[in-house]
Amino acid sequence: MAEHNELGKFGEAQAVEYLQQNDYAILETNWTFQKAEIDIIAQKKNILAIVEVKTRSSIEFGLPQDFVKPKKIQLLVKAVNEYVISNDLDVQVRFDIIAVYKEDGDFKIEHIEEAFYYF
Numbered sequence: 521m522a523e524h525n526e527l528g529k530f531g532e533a534q535a536v537e538y539l540q541q542n543d544y545a546i547l548e549t550n551w552t553f554q555k556a557e558i559d560i561i562a563q564k565k566n567i568l569a570i571v572e573v574k575t576r577s578s579i580e581f582g583l584p585q586d587f588v589k590p591k592k593i594q595l596l597v598k599a600v601n602e603y604v605i606s607n608d609l610d611v612q613v614r615f616d617i618i619a620v621y622k623e624d625g626d627f628k629i630e631h632i633e634e635a636f637y638y639f
Contacts, residue, residue: 527575527576527577528573528575530575530620531573531574531575531618531620532549532550532559532560532573532575534575534620534627534629535559535560535571535573535618535620535629536549536560538618538629538631539560539562539569539571539618542564542631543564544562544563544564544569545562545563545564546560546561546562547561547562547563547568548560548561548603549561551599551603552599553598553599553602553603554598554599555595556595556596556598556599557595557599558570558571558572558596558599558600558603559571559572559573560573560618561600561603563611566611566612567611567612567613567614568600568604568609568611568612568613568614569614569615569616569633570596570600570613570614570615570616571616571617571618572588572592572596572615572616572617572618572635573617573618573620574587574588574617574618574619574620575619575620575621576619576620576621576622577621577622578621578622578623579621579622579623585617585619585630585632585635588617588635588636593615593636596615600613614633614634615634615635615636616631616632616633616634616635617631617632617635617636618630618631618632619632
């Protein structure tokens with residue numbers, strides 16, 4: 521497996537652990553619909569958190585969250601609509617980003633709630 525794939529899997533595992541420690545139930549990981557993949561679908565009370573995980577070995581070229589582009593957001597919205605409808609959920613949907621990055625030799629985790637909106 522390529523090194524960047526291993527780093528991505530590491531970041532997603534860190535994000536799952538972080539969410540669980542903060543009282544989120546993990547409903548799905550790497551859930552796909554057509555061309556879209558949702559890294560983590562988690563629920564806390566009546567909030568369905570759609571979590572995009574971005575992992576970087578450094579922040580030299582920018583923060584991980586800066587790499588979530590409009591096309592990715594469109595795909596996430598399309599996928600979450602399908603997920604909510606197919607599972608007949610009555611929840612508030614929130615789009616989050618969890619950034620995992622190395623700084624000063626340690627990995628940091630930053631949870632950005634309501635990272636973006638889509639109307």
